[in-house]
Amino acid sequence: MRTLDTRDVRDLPAVEAHGLETEPYYLPIGDEVEVFRAAYEARLPVLLKGPTGCGKTRFVEYMAYQIYRGSASESHAAVATPLITVACHEDLSSTDMVGRYLLVGDETVWIDGPLTRAVRSGAICYLDEVVEARKDTTVLIHALTDHRRILPIEKQGVILDAHEHFLLVLSYNPGYQSVLKDLKPSTRQRFVSLEFDYPPAEQEARIIAHESSVDDDMAADLAALGAKVRQLRQHGFEEGVSTRLLVYAGQLVARGISVHRACDVAISRAITDDVEVQRAVAEIVATIFP
Amino acid sequence: MRTLDTRDVRDLPAVEAHGLETEPYYLPIGDEVEVFRAAYEARLPVLLKGPTGCGKTRFVEYMAYQIYRGSASESHAAVATPLITVACHEDLSSTDMVGRYLLVGDETVWIDGPLTRAVRSGAICYLDEVVEARKDTTVLIHALTDHRRILPIEKQGVILDAHEHFLLVLSYNPGYQSVLKDLKPSTRQRFVSLEFDYPPAEQEARIIAHESSVDDDMAADLAALGAKVRQLRQHGFEEGVSTRLLVYAGQLVARGISVHRACDVAISRAITDDVEVQRAVAEIVATIFP
Amino acid sequence: MRTLDTRDVRDLPAVEAHGLETEPYYLPIGDEVEVFRAAYEARLPVLLKGPTGCGKTRFVEYMAYQIYRGSASESHAAVATPLITVACHEDLSSTDMVGRYLLVGDETVWIDGPLTRAVRSGAICYLDEVVEARKDTTVLIHALTDHRRILPIEKQGVILDAHEHFLLVLSYNPGYQSVLKDLKPSTRQRFVSLEFDYPPAEQEARIIAHESSVDDDMAADLAALGAKVRQLRQHGFEEGVSTRLLVYAGQLVARGISVHRACDVAISRAITDDVEVQRAVAEIVATIFP
Amino acid sequence: MRTLDTRDVRDLPAVEAHGLETEPYYLPIGDEVEVFRAAYEARLPVLLKGPTGCGKTRFVEYMAYQIYRGSASESHAAVATPLITVACHEDLSSTDMVGRYLLVGDETVWIDGPLTRAVRSGAICYLDEVVEARKDTTVLIHALTDHRRILPIEKQGVILDAHEHFLLVLSYNPGYQSVLKDLKPSTRQRFVSLEFDYPPAEQEARIIAHESSVDDDMAADLAALGAKVRQLRQHGFEEGVSTRLLVYAGQLVARGISVHRACDVAISRAITDDVEVQRAVAEIVATIFP
Amino acid sequence: MRTLDTRDVRDLPAVEAHGLETEPYYLPIGDEVEVFRAAYEARLPVLLKGPTGCGKTRFVEYMAYQIYRGSASESHAAVATPLITVACHEDLSSTDMVGRYLLVGDETVWIDGPLTRAVRSGAICYLDEVVEARKDTTVLIHALTDHRRILPIEKQGVILDAHEHFLLVLSYNPGYQSVLKDLKPSTRQRFVSLEFDYPPAEQEARIIAHESSVDDDMAADLAALGAKVRQLRQHGFEEGVSTRLLVYAGQLVARGISVHRACDVAISRAITDDVEVQRAVAEIVATIFP
């Protein structure tokens, strides 16, 4: 795979189909599935708001599976790649999203970026943590989210009409965004906004049990621990603990690490460097696992 | 479309003609149509000021249709692309606007940027949110908006006289511009300025009904909701709600989502992350849809 | 014009000769014509200071016409391009001004920048709003404005002696320059400085009548309006109104827009977003056009 | 080695196997070996926190040796390069980590970056001082540390599934990180976190004796010195002294430099430019080596 | 001269010899000629400090003429280019000073930068306003100004011994340098420092008469004017007026402009935008030319 010839580039497989051969594991909390489906039917762009690790990525994978694989729509089933995810960061330019020319041998070939692939093929394009992206990317968003539904590809001098199945979905975390990195009103007023939070204790326990192979009691205790740690937010600790870290603690316990030590390395020290907060978490652990 | 050969570049179709085969839907509020037409006749550049989503883009599409398609002028009808829109952003350079050389095979070809295409062909060039563009683009504006009406293309070493039908139109939103991103007086004093605001309730209800397929009562209620939410601006909430979001709410209702939930995801959470403002909006919703 | 071959580049016409086939319209206010001519005869560089839209660009076009076209000097008449204007901006580098190598086919050709063309051919080179240019351009200015009158072209490794007719003219607006963008003393002490202001009412009325086809009364009223609006500067409104905007108002009136509305869109809203100032202007309009 | 031809690039040896032919010297302090092994078995990413020179790099080398060389797992033994280390810095881009195209002769070849090599081959990839890296690298981390375990290689347009043995390990020093260079919660909540500190006196003495060839008494005295210097942290001196510097002092003593001078150049002046702190250290030295 | 072929680049004439065919006009003020000559004989680098337009550039031209053209030294006479001047600015990189590779046709040729040409040929290299240059250029200065007298050309991988006649001369203006743009002590302590100020009135009058063709009385009055304007510095006006501007005023007078108007445009408005200072200067003018 070290050498690239022209043929390779032209025949690149639809590699982004990754991960949706089987139904992703997702437990609905409220009516978010119905609202998303209605928005999708009207092709209204969707914004997912919520804290770190509360399940936004899983939700959009789940919805993509339901819409493209779980329904009877033949034209949806024909879309090879239902979901194309772009993790945004401050060096991500519109060129990265749209595509670029590449010199291959003595020939110039064009390679579509992930947004262009989604627009062309009819996939859901999911821009994760969109406020981290460079500002020039928000421009691409505008023309795709109003009545025009077009993607201008300036470098090729063409304007692409979006595939009828295409939808843009964004996520962002209002909790730790700075003023400088807020969404402009002219951008955010183009999206239906769904808010997410950590799952209720019972559902979180089911997730922990499902993903870490601990028994139901341990899973319930870890979910209870998560709920208590999140209450620390009211005492000045801004971040909660993600479901993922609770699962980590369970996985370490399942491999023989003591529950105190597992909570220490997977929760307490993972969420903070502040010894006060670490001590507060340790006390919660000691209460739940005496 | 993955490979580009020299012929492709030379024969690129006039792709920007998008969207003006049919008359765009626009409801005039005052005499903005007459003023724009008089400015166009004198070829005076126009600046459209106003908040997010109040219809500036639609208005310029509508005027382009009226001038190039709806009139009897044969020379206007001959312009294949009446309107070329550039969504401005801080990485947009004058090169992006004017054009660049591209290496195709072993040949160097020049590709016009959108401004050059408009200047050459006689289109209206609409620079949306112009203060977001890099400063070097304002220079292009100057020579095109005084008695010279020329576009210097430095990279080709030529100076282009603007087509007799060419006009430059800018938009900007005075509400959330920082001091740093204001238009310089030497730029703004080259434009006739038209101010826009959200449409009056009755007209907005007609727009909502037209675009979301809800009945007239629901449309009137949503328009009333929009008016009340915009009054919150007087209580510290700077942004209003765009007509577009009211249409979104209508579309969700039309697909079976309850009106409370629809207003929650399409209005309340879409316009703000501030729980106080969200609560105020919810109270307005409860009043209108008891 | 989409493809560029080597021959094209070599035979590029003197495209900058634009606009001086006929005498530009300029009404002298004081002795600025005589001072400029004396400075030109001694080849002293000239700096034009003054607010937006007060006629600096027109003045330099007028002087270039007088010196190269209106005089009997055969060597001046032989200069094909009397005036080369560069609108400065913060991305304008010395490379843009001096020239660059361009790869054409498999050959490297050199293309002169506008300053080099002026130095070589004996034109007046007018750097408009020079403090906006990148600092490396001021260096080019130094060697051209002392006893050396040379232009070093580092990329070619040559030093060009300026043509005997060459002169450098700069403009800047002291009113809204920040401290960071001031001219360094080592630069500004190389120029004879001419200060400009808006024309007196009678002359401004003549300009408005000449350029907008309104009758003399309307032109006089609009000039009176301009004078009153500029007095607002003493009440905290920093910018005045340019003669150009008064002409715009006249042009709209000539096309059937009411004088109140014409003053509203071409003056009041064009010069400011501040509702207080807009109201003050409206009151002046109501006084003059009762 | 000065010339590179295509064959060279293709046949590049697995050069990163450096340093793990023999077991690295590491003295476990607590249960860090067991916790790391459990995390590795569950393929949970690991974050090592701790001050300068306390042994984090050695620890990860030791664990890589234990897992890939010291175990009976044949598939682990087949991994030619158990550990790939990337020292992060602010100019390190995702391109440096993932790989780039290189023009060799007239052929374009792709060269994997260190992260891609680890993902492909099943190595542990250790990102040392990760908060120093550019933000775009944290994006690479996300997709590799959740259920997807994928590495998107945008420049090739492919997505790589991580080898089953791959694990990502990060280090950072919470002591002197600025607020601007903290790990984002959405990043750090993907890692099990192990905290490190300087070793206890007895173990540090064994390390000093092992690495500097001084006798046990001298090693014990130097370890005691280290402990006392670190207590200065409570008096406003933020940094301690690393074990490495204590070893340096021992090595200078072993080569005939007096212990006072050795502690002066290898400890006192090496850890600070502050004469107050230097004096405090000198007093401690005088107490231990009277 | 528009096309460059390989031969052109190789045979570039020694174009920098500009301006020293005849003896530059310079009036010594004190012993600066003797001190410079002694420093040159010991090859001690020289720093010229002083305000704008006081004659530093003329002085170094004069000394270069004296040393290379006015002396009997045959080896000095053999240096084709006695003085190579570089006007420093913030975009001037070490590459600009040292040289670069240029692709000419299908061949790569190296072109020496101005510093390299001076080092190679034995010229005086004069870096004007050196603190404006990028910091990487000061590094070049270091190795050329200590006992090594070498210039490392990293891009060629060679180190050049300076020609025996080479000398580095710098200028800077301590008056308006910011703290950020000061010379580092490790740089400035490599130079003998000569301070310059405006010439005494009698000498300045001789210069004005020599360069502007006004009679001796007018020249004496203008010199007296200059002295008085410079005293304003004690009243908060930081910059003085350069000799050059006094010459400008004389030249305008010689071309028929009244002396009041000439002082207005060439002095008062040329040195400041501050109306208070302009008024103060006008009063001085009225006193001297009643």
Place this chain on the structure above:
Amino acid sequence: MRTLDTRDVRDLPAVEAHGLETEPYYLPIGDEVEVFRAAYEARLPVLLKGPTGCGKTRFVEYMAYQIYRGSASESHAAVATPLITVACHEDLSSTDMVGRYLLVGDETVWIDGPLTRAVRSGAICYLDEVVEARKDTTVLIHALTDHRRILPIEKQGVILDAHEHFLLVLSYNPGYQSVLKDLKPSTRQRFVSLEFDYPPAEQEARIIAHESSVDDDMAADLAALGAKVRQLRQHGFEEGVSTRLLVYAGQLVARGISVHRACDVAISRAITDDVEVQRAVAEIVATIFP
């Protein structure tokens, strides 16, 4: 030397051997020679701290000569280039230090940077004023200064084991470093630190006499002058005067400049622009040379 062909690049001589054919002149002050030798024998990296012009560069040249030329070690004598110096600055990247690909004709050749040459050949690599370098260079330092002694060359995809004779030596001046440009603890705790100051009066007099050809009395007086000027540091003048400037003064005296004037231009005005400090220095001069 203007054209570069492939052969030239491959056969580049070991040009950096400059300056060590003869023993550099260095007067040891204390035991710095012994400590450096012991550190070198244990291959402990060395950091030289001290003010401008106190002899750090000379010292490292002297040590390199002693170790590679003055000893009986045959393998040291075989190192063609004992010392490779890199003057650090803020634009120095790791690419400059490690090496880069160069296109020569139609072939790509690799050229080692100075650090790579030292690592490969066994030289001492001296990074002068290391805190001025870009941060990415400190990363190179880390892997070369711990037990690994490796240099990763990312662009070639190889890791180089350091030659057994290689040693890294750094210098920095703690006096005028800003907080932003301090060495990170994780970097500085990898070095044995030797502090330097100006030489005592007697030794400094010997240096002045040796390098400027003045007699012993004058040399002693200049050394006494240096000592007194450095005491001004206690009165708010931060920088002292370097030995180099005292030598300059001696050289000017030896060429007939009066001692007062020589001290004026080579000391007083060379070290400061502050007239108070200049006056204080002048008084000291008047005392010593009455």
